[in-house]
Amino acid sequence: MAYKDERVISILMEQAEATEERVLGYRDELKHAVADIIALERQNKFAKTNIAVKVGDIVSRVGTYLNKHTGTGS
Amino acid sequence: MRLIKARFDGFRLLDGAEFNFSVDKKKNVTVIRAANESGKTTLLSALQWALFGDEALPSTYTTISMDIPEGMVGTTTAEVTYEVETPKGTRRYRLVRSLSDRAGSSSRPKSSVALEEIKPTGNDSVPNVESYLGQHMPADLREVFFTDGDRALSFIEGRRGDQQKRVRRAIEQLMGLPLLEAALEHVKKAERDIRAKADNVSGSQQLSDVRAQLEALDLAIPDNEAKLAATTEEIANLSDLYSRADRTLQDALKKGNREEIAGDLQRIEKQRAASEARKRTADLDQSRLLSGIDFAKGMMGEKLKAAGKVLDQLRKKGQIPNSTIPVLEERLTHADCICGESLDPNDRDGARRRAHILHLIEDSRATDVLKSRISTIYYESRELTNGKMAWHDQYVKAYSARTREQETYEELGRQAAELEARLSKIKDNDVQSAREMRDTYLQQLTSKREQATRLDVTVRNLRQQRGERAKEMETLLARETKGRKFAAELSAAGDLRKIVEQTLVTMKTREVDAVSRHMNELFLQMIGADPDRAMIRRAAITTDFNIIVYGRNERLLDPSQDLNGASRRALTIAFILALTQVSGVEAPNVIDTPLGMMTGFVKREVVKVAASSSSQLILLLTPDEINGCEDILDQVAGEVVTMTNPAHYPVMLKHDPGTSDARVLICKCDHVSSCEICERNTPSTPKQVGEAA
Structure with missing residues (x-):
């Protein structure tokens, strides 16, 4: 009876694919980020964690990637 | 997740009750046969308690046996073995849940639970049991996978808003x-935190202002969204109430408006009075025809014609008319004769001639009485034999007119009686109150729709403003070297937010549509609806989570009112099966009494469709539900057992079970066989009882 997250993940990937590629590899970063966030949310449902901080870290990770590659031409 | 076996001790009627569930993929159905009051619903509750814990039962639900005396302690234990598919393969677990309760206590104590993984090398105790169980059997999904025929109906019955909530919840959870x-x-939240940090670091007033605006927008948007959702729900309920009120009004109008009917009655009475007057005139016309000359002509015409001929012959012979005397008498009043000679009495010749005429008069007077009578008849009968003989036609016309008027009079009398009967059944204010009620709902509905439109516009505007302010903030941040990092993070947060938001929208539309289409396929298959000829053409789930059904000519039907009991149940079972299939969640569907109110084709198809649409199907069925589906169960049922309540002896059970304990007996009898434990008396029909007497 366990949840099947495959459908949710596949649609998240579709949406990430449709997002602007602000810098090279940005979409892949977004895909990894949403997959990580969903995994954290699922985990949090059964064992409470400090999820807000963890999601913040993931967002920060993508932001850092974007900042690092912006203006570098890569 | 698949159930393998379960055992219950001290759970109400279930004591020492063991069940094996079919895990054969080709025969994925387990049938628990039990008559009413034989533990089916108890088993459904027991399974839910074991798997989902205390929250699965109402707090007042007592699990211990009814045989335990007041104040004494009873123990309830459930032991369930199940397996789950994991990326590392199939894993098997054994779950034991138990509690001890005092008979008569007002609240049920908390249960304790233990879980162990079954391994070839020995069982491993699992820590954090509830967390594990939550992953294997999420409580959110319980009501979809464990249900009964009646409870499933709540998806299409009750208040419209409540129906929508249940359907939405079920879809969203799965x-x-x-x-x-x-x-x-x-x-x-991460986005807000980044903005706050950026604001602190930059110290720019403009940035601070934009941030404050964004914070306000972030509060206003969900607030307005919640108001919009609440208004939408109110609209759904009001639409439902309006539809019902309108239907009540239509029904009342069918019965008729009291004032209108009274008016109709008055009009009919007037028409009836006029008809009565016309009828009287027709009576007179008819009676006049029976006493007039034409009647005589009609009755005696032929005879008179014959007599007329005889009289004509006599006239031609000069025998009639007997006109000599009046002619001669008339001539004596003149001074001369018709031949020109004088009739002057003073003249000698004239006097002689007058004497001759008087003599002729005297002679004529001597003519026989018969000749005189014949003359009279001749003259008087000429009126009867001359002219058209139209009496018959006139009489037919008058008779038809009178008959027609009589019929009109009687018909108006019937209409008046019918109106009087209807009038006596209608309450004074039926139509008026129904119309007022409908108009009130319509007014409220219109007002709520306007409110929803305003809220929708507000939400759109707020979202647009948020987008603009977010962009502005990013631009301001990008101007500063130390702000660029935050600008990048905000861009990332915004992109992630949009991805998740858009995924939610897609899930709510595309996936709901997938459930809707699949539900329609299963439902039409269950009820055997021919797409070209059936009364029910298709079922669907609307974007606002209503389950609706269309009839011929795309006419919208209300499932709770326009479908029969069997179709209603088939529709809700189709919804559950479609939902579980589209979600991809593999779990047993446990359904108590799903085939109630179903017979024949629909019942058989529901069993077939449910078996082919479930990964594992556990059906709790009465013998009546099984009746007619035996051959299908032969094909799809991998496990069948029978539960019997010994308290049913001797009224319903044929053999003495040897116990009167409040616990069901379980035998291996399948859906077609019976034994000393489960064999039941054949219910006697009134005819059989009469024959026996």
Whole structure:
């Protein structure tokens, strides 16, 4: 009876694919980020964690990637 | 997840009750046969308690046996073995849940639970049991997978808003939407935190202002969204109430408006009075025809014609008319004769001639009486034999007119009686109150729709403003070297938020549509609806989570009112099966008494469709539900057992079970066989009882 997250993940990937590629590899970063966030949310449902901080870290990770590659031409 | 076996001790009627569930993929159905009051619903509750814990039962639900005396302690234990598919293969677990309760206590104590993984090398105790169980059997999904025929109907019955809530909840839970909503909230929070940090670091007043605006927008948007959702729900309920009120009004109008009917009655009475007057005139016309000359002509015409001929012959012979005397007498009044000679009495010749005429008069007077009478008849009968003989036609016309008027009079009398009967059945204010009620709902509905439109516009505007302010903030940040990092993070947060938001929208539309289409296929298959000829053409789930059905000519039907009991149940079972299939969640569907109110084709198809649409199907069926589906169960049922309540002896059970304990007996009898334990008396029909007497 366990949840099947495959459908949710596949649609998240579709949406990430449709997002602007602000810098090279940005979409892949977004895909990894949403997959990580969903995994954290699922985990949090059964064992409470400090999820807000963890999601913040993931967002920060993508932001850092974007900042690092912006203006570098890569 | 698949159930393998279960054992219950001290759970109400279930004591020492063991069940094996079919895990054969080709015969994936387990049938628990039990008559009414033989433990089916208890088993459904027991399974839910074992797997989902205390929350699965109402707090007042007592699990211990009814045989335990007041004040004494009873123990309830459930032991369930199940397996789950994991990326590392199939894993098997054994779950034991138990509690001890005192008979008569007002609240049920908390249960304790133990879980162990069954391994070839020996069982491993699992820590954090509830967490594990939550992953294997999420409580959110319980009501979809464990249900009964009546409870499933709540998806299409009751208040419209409540129906929508239940359908939405079921879909959202199975599709994992709460997970996405939680993720969205956390991403939004991260976005807010980044803005706050950026604001602190930059110290720019403009940035601070934009941030404050964004903070306000972030509060206003969900607030207005919640108001819009609440208004939408109110609209759904009001639409439902309006439809019902309109139907009541239509029914009342069919019965008729009291004032209108009274008016109709008055009009009919007037027409009836006029008809009565016309009828009287027709009576007179008819009676006049029976006493007039034409009647005589009609009755005696032929005879008179014959007599007329004889009289004509006599006239031609000069025998009639007997006109000599009046002619001669008339001539004596003149001074001369018709031949020109004088009749002057003073003249000698004239006097002689007058004497001759008087003599002739005297002679004529001597003519026989018969000749005189014949003359009279001749003259008087000429009126009867001359002219058209139209009496018959006139009489037919008059008779038809009178008959027609009589019929009109009687018909108006019937109409008046019918109106009087209707009038006596109608309350004074039926139509008026129904119309007022409908108009009130319509007014409220219109007002709510306008409110919803305003809220929708507000939400759109607020979202647009948020987008603009976010962009402005990013631009301001990008101007400063130390702000660029935050600008990048905000861009990332915004992109992540949009991805999750758009995924939610997609899930709510595309996936709901998939459930809708699949539900329609299963439903039409269950009820055997021919797409070209059936009364019910298709079923669907609307974007606002209503389950609706269309009839011929795309006419919208209300499932709770326009479908029969069997179709209603088939529709809700189709919804559950479609939902579980589209979600991809593999779990047993446990359904108590799903085939109630179903017979024949629909019942058989529901069993077939449910078996082929479930990964594992556990049906709790009465013998009546099984009746007519035996051959299908032969094909799809991998496990069948029978539960019998010994308290049913001797009224319903044929043999003495040897116990009167309040616990069901379980035998291996399948859906077609019976034994000393489960064999039941054949219910006697009134005819049989009469024959026996």
